[in-house]
Amino acid sequence: MGIEVAETAAVRTTAGGTAVVLEEGQAPYRDQVTAWPEPQTEAERIAFWERAAARLEWNEPWHTAHSATPVDTEARRGPELRWFDGGRLNAxxxxxxxxxxxGLGDKVALHFEGEPGxxxxxxxxxxxxxxxxxxxxxxxxxxxxxxxxxxxxxxxxxxxxxxxxxxxxxxxxxxxxxxxxxxxxxxxxxxxxxxxxxxxxxxxxxxxxxxxxxxxxxxxxxxxxxxxxxxxxxxxxxxxxxxxxxxxxxxxxxxxxxxxxxxxxxxxxxxxxxxxxxxxxxxxxxxxHTTGGYLTQASFSHSYLFSNPDPDTRADDVHWCTADLAWVTAHTYEIYGPLSNGVSQVIYEGVPNAPHPGRHFEVIQRYGVTSYYTAPTLVRSLMGWFPDGIPAEYNLSSIRLAGTVGEAVNPEAWRWLRAQVGRDSLVAGDPSSGIPMVDTWWQSETGATVLSPRQTDASFKPGCATRALPGLATDIVDDGGARVGAEQQGNIVVTKTGPSMARTVWGNPERYFSSYWEKYAAQGWFLAGDGARFDADDDTWILGRTDDVINISGHRLSTIEIESALVSHPAVVEAGVCPTYDAKTGHAATAFVVPLDKSLIGAEGAAAAALTAEQAAAVAALREHVATQIGPIAKPRDVVFVPDVPKTRSGKIMRRLLTQLFEGTTLGDTTSLQNEPCIAEIQAICQPR
CATH class of the missing domain: 3.40.50.12780 (ANL, N-terminal domain)
Structure with a gap:
């Protein structure tokens, strides 16, 4: 049998016979998911997700918590994943x-702010x-x-x-x-x-x-x-x-x-x-994505990552995920996650710098935002707009937690977000003080967060996604499936997926197989397509898409690591690094840099022409900065100053487009960009007409 769904039940029983204890009449508003024990065995993992599902309201209980058919390489079919079979609910x-x-009808669900005010x-x-x-x-x-x-x-x-x-x-x-x-x-x-x-x-x-x-x-x-x-x-x-x-x-x-x-x-x-x-x-x-499994993991992970661990103060939570509603982050942490948990949240229509770059801080102050979840690209923009820090006139004291999503956050941007948006939590002389930082890693395919620090962690590493959330498991392996050692780059795989995992690709199930499951079909692992490495503590660092790796004379370098070095320079607002052809080394690192000094931005054909004295000096300074931060091998061969770098709506830099723009080859799909007009501007700088 599945769970017992009587609304007043304080104890519910999972299919595995595990007692699920929720406070009568309060679930999910006072549950403490951060205190749940993390499952160690497969049976415990399934029971864990049943307990998470019990936080929802089901019209009928499920009879089978989870089932999956293996990957079929002959039929070129991915696994058939099913969760909570027999259960019926309405999202x-x-x-x-x-x-x-x-009894929460009068509680605020949405604080809407339009760009015009x-x-x-x-x-x-x-x-x-x-x-x-x-x-x-x-x-x-x-x-x-x-x-x-x-x-x-x-x-x-x-x-x-x-x-x-x-x-x-x-x-x-x-x-x-x-x-x-x-x-x-x-x-x-x-x-x-x-x-x-x-x-x-x-x-x-x-x-x-x-x-x-x-x-x-x-x-x-x-x-x-x-x-x-x-x-x-x-x-x-x-x-x-x-x-x-x-x-x-x-x-x-x-x-x-x-x-x-x-x-x-x-x-x-x-x-x-x-x-x-x-x-x-x-x-x-x-x-x-399907209803029961997706909603279970969205609801659980939102509460786990963002809800105040103290139920007595949780009514004061005001969540703000800054993503556009069409992005999967917004589906999970702006629609289904927060609303299934009865949380008050902010939704904002416009861009963050209209009519001025402090608009987000006005919003935080106006609504008493407690959790601020945003993209690294926005943080880097804020750093450029406020090089001297966020003005003291903005009251940010309500902020209790911050998070990032979209791609690995540069350590410099991570530190700025914690020190500036979370400035009221800093204690002078205590380097460990500050707001909790949930640096989340996940994808449209996984439906919800896979890796993240816990908000209850005692310490945080700038830019590190740390470890899998409860009920999930990941590894970093080489092309043959063997686990890599510390500080070695490999492919991150999800070895135990959660209920919110995408079930297929619409109208093209073979693409679901070939994109995600074919490479490690024998192990049944999901290939995320990102490179990653373990540190000495066995924590995971995301290094970006594996097709963004630059191989210079046999040295495999992460584009994100080079970008992080560049944006740590005070003259850089944002940077995108891509591999370009080099006859001697195979690949070279080419950096597209958004400078703080806009006069450095190249004119038409500037990438192919002689640099001005000011540009040459800036390029030399940035190349030396990267050499100091990483090593001489990582120095960009070329630095191109541009007004913006192409990004998807989730804030990921489209590095393959940068390669194509620099080399003058046919451009790939640009329809998923949030800032498509920058393509023509970069093209004019790189390729004289």
Whole structure:
């Protein structure tokens, strides 16, 4: 049998017979997951995840906690992973209704801040009503269980509402970053065979109302299954193109619906969303995540990483994950994780430097943010905007914890984040003082955090992801599968995956096999595609994508290590390092540097022309700095000063594009970039017309 799901039960029993003890009437609001013992055996690991699942509200218990078929190399098929078979639940109910039923209807769910300065507070009761209203609207538009809905919106209350409304009726949602091109959106609309596209007339970006509807129109102009385009009137662009019968306004279709909806429970393995992630080659991959397992790990890991370990003060938690809602980080730590735990959180529509670079600190001060979870690239930008530190006028005393996500954080950026955003926790003369830092490593594929320091750790290492979270296991191995020694680079693999692991690639199960499982099929390990190393304490350091490794005369160097050395120089805001061809050494390190002094940025064809005296002096200083930090072998052969480096929406630097831009070869896919316009600027610097 699975768990007993009586709402008042204080003790529930897992399938393995393990007692799950939760405080009566309080779970999951007062549970202390940081105090749970870490599982040591496989049976304990399965029981551990059953205990985590028991934090959710299930309409029917599961009969089988976990099953998996092995990787099949002949059939070129990945493992068939299943969690909580037989169990039935509703993700939206777990994120809203159950909190209202527990007496938390008046608690703030969302503090929304728009870029123009408009604000809105949504309680859990209102969230339940808004999601119910949107669910009724989806049904009225002919959307039902299994239908796909593409959501092309900025960070708005409505974005979360329509996402949860899809989950409420069993539709599969796929969120697309509002800054993506029409081409990127068109691929996702066509690949999912979506029946509905949800978008806006426009969105606010850096103080300007940018039109969006035209991109949506272009995206649905080809062969697709779109029946309706649901449009939110965000910026007042009423003169947009309108296709009668296809296009409908949110305020007409959604806001006219009743705010009551009887939710249905769905099987645990029911698809919840499709998350597209860029591949090194080929089209983006649509990763399929299912309901019960994903929600279990999202909810548990959010509480484990971010909730105050002291339940008596947890009601004061205000979480802020700064990611765009279309990124998997936001799915897990801005939508499903926090809301399933009944947490108050901030969502912010705009860019961090509009109308001024201190906007994030204003937001922290206004809402009393306690946990600040952001990308290393943003931290590096903040460092450049505030070279003398965050001004004392901002009250950041509410901050209790900070975290990073997206790619390995440079130690210099890690130290700045802890010392500046967490400055009120520093004690003079005590180098171990400061806020807890959760430097998380995970991927769209894993669905939730895999490696991270614990917020309860006694000490922290700048830039180190440390070790696997409870219920998971990783290793660092060579190409043959043998564990590497300390300070040796290898491939990080997930040897024990969690319930939130993606089940397949939408429409292409063979790609799921070839991308992640083929290399270590005999062991059944998931290949993450990142390089990593153990230190002397057996802690894990992430070194970036394995295809970003630079091999200089047989020396394998991590691009992130060279970038970290560069950004530790006070004249550098950000840096991207890539391998480029060298006839003598095989590869050379080429550095694209965003300088603090903008006059150093090259003009058209500057990379191929003679450097100015100022540029030459800056290049020499940076090369020597890297040689001092790492060694002469790591000195970049070329340093190119640029206004920005290309990044995905998760903040990862697209180093393969830098190589292609420098060498003048055909560019790969750029549709997943958050700052696509910088490509033309870098191209002009590197390749004279």
């Amino acid at each position: 939206a109910v777990n994120c809203a209704d159950r909190h209202v039923a527990a 408009d604000r809105r507070t949504v309680t859990y009761r209102e969230l339940q009503e808004l999601v119910s209203q949107a669910a009724n609207a989806l049904l009225a538009l002919g959307i039902g269980k299994g239908d796909r809905v593409v959501i092309y919106l900025p960070v708005l209350v409505e974005t979360i509402v329509i996402t949860l409304a899809c989950a409420r009726i069993g539709a599969v949602h796929s969120l697309v970053f509002g800054g993506f091109s029409a081409e990127a959106l068109k691929f996702r609309v066509e690949d999912t065979r979506a029946k509905l596209l949800v978008t806006t007339d426009g969105q606010y970006r850096r103080g300007t109302a940018v039109p969006v509807k035209a991109n949506a129109d272009e995206a649905v102009s080809g062969e697709n299954a779109i029946e309706h385009v649901l449009v939110i009137n965000r910026t007042g662009h009423t003169d947009i193109n309108w296709v009668e019968g296809r296009d409908v306004w949110w305020h007409d279709v959604v806001e006219s619906q009743p705010r009551v909806h009887q939710a249905e429970a769905f099987d645990a393995e029911t698809p919840l969303f499709i998350m597209y992630t860029s591949g090194t080659t080929g089209q983006p991959k649509g990763l399929v």
